[in-house]
Amino acid sequence: MDIAVVSTAANAAAPERATFRSVFAVGEFRSLWTAQVLSVVGDQLARVAMTVLVYDQTRSAFWAAVTYAVTLVPWLLGGLALSGLADRLPRRGVMVACDLARMVLVTAMALLSLRATGTGVLPLLVVLLFAVTLLDSPFKAARSAMLPDILAGDRYVLGVAVSQTALQIGMVAGFALGGVIVTVLHASGALFLDAATFAGSAILVRAGVRARPAAAGTAGDAAPASRLGQMKAGVHLVFGRPVLRTLVLFGWLVTFYVVPMGLAAPVAARLHSGLPAAVATGLVFAAGPFGTMIGAIAFSRFVSPDRRQTWLGPLAVGACAVLVLFAFHPGIVGCLVILAVSGACAAYQLAANSAFVAAVPPERRGQAFGLANGGMQAFQGLWIVLAGALAGHPPFSPALVIAVSGGIGTALAAALARDRRRQLEQVGQEPRPAG
DSSP: OOOOOOOTTTTTSOOOOOOHHHHHTOHHHHHHHHHHHHHHHHHHHHHHHHHHHHHHHHOOHHHHHHHHHHTTTHHHHHHHHTTTHHHHSOHHHHHHHHHHHHHHHHHHHHHHHTTOSSSSSHHHHHHHHHHHHHTHHHHHHHHHHHHHHHSOTHHHHHHHHHHHHHHHHHHHHHHHHHHHHHHHHHHHHHHHHHHHHHHHHHHHHHHHSOOOOOGGGGOSSOOOSSHHHHHHHHHHHHHSSHHHHHHHHHHHTHHHHSHHHHTHHHHHHTSOOSSOHHHHHHHHHHHHHHHHHHHHHHHHHHSOGGGHHHHHHHHHHHHHHGGGGGGGOOOHHHHHHHHHHHHHHGGGGGGGOSOHHHHSOGGGHHHHHHHHHHHHHHHHHHHHHHHHHHHTSTTOOHHHHHHHHHHHHHHHHHHHHHHHHHHHHHTTOOOOOOO
16 A cells, blocks of 8 residues: 655645546556556455465465465565665666566466475465565555656645555455456466566556656755665654654554455355355455445545545544454454445545655655555564464454454554644644544
8 A cells, every 4th residue: 555644735725626537637647547457456366366375275374374474574675675766766667677577476476386286386486476575665666756746736635546446446356356266267377367467567657657767866965875874864754753653653554454354265264155265265355445445435535635634543543443343253244344344444544645745855755655665564464474373373263363453453543643633733733523
């Protein structure tokens, strides 16, 4: 998920309200949006394929969770070490190169999966998946940093919402179809399709997005000479300001409400839905993103810009709190409804998406986005590994672990909501009661 931070300066003016039509009228955005949907669908096909493959081979909730986590943890390394590439090199070139490299790696995974009749090939598949995910960090950092250059003002805010919707559409389609595709074509077929989506994304970005010079080359201030110095400067930039730090932590709350996705296979196995295991797993994967898709559309279209901050805290609390209902061990319908509601509340992330962009110098934007997103993905991965370890040992069950994670997230969200309200009061933007 992309994180941007709301800047008080962005709210000072009252620009003309953007529309979906005005956003999609921008050709470069259409190319980025289409490439994003295509790539995300492929990613989720691969994620379902790998999760089902590993769970079928090991019958272990822990290893299924580890496999999902491997798609997240490399973001920490990538966010620290690689996201700066989106500032030092032309951003379009970074995106195309990352797509092509991932196409090659996923093709290798597909070929190896044809031999995955035992556990011997699984470690190599996981290593390749790690490398694929590592390249996701500079790709998304470049995309996030480029978007404000393509869309300005309130069009940027709506463009982020549309991008989030694209992400959720891709996840819903990829997860829901992924279970069926894995059942019909097996894991190797899903991975070959994923490789094809990376090729399609590279073509769309190369053909539809205008070339721009490297952002760091236009900066007046000299950047730190060493790689370590650049990483330290990036960390200080993102976490040295209380407002930015609080909003980044809001973004990282996804750690607690993403746990059901990491435990999708064992949760689905215990629902006794009568559906094929891969199909039930795909539905559990898809429910949260489906809710987020609906929530993002509603939040961006029906909540005015000056009220979005008011809803940030309550929705963040709701995204985590509703998961506590898993303590009652709901059936398949109840499970999907709970996950969809949690996903809809996660639209609070849009309230933080109006300008990390305006607060961060353009030549540092890629690294800032990369660090914020990298930490978010890494913490998700580590928390999911812990959740998977607990879910496999009585008295814990997958449902109970999800409920506990939701409870912890609720407490942290409430504390962050309090801090955010105080910050708004200090700058004279006291939020009105939500409603």
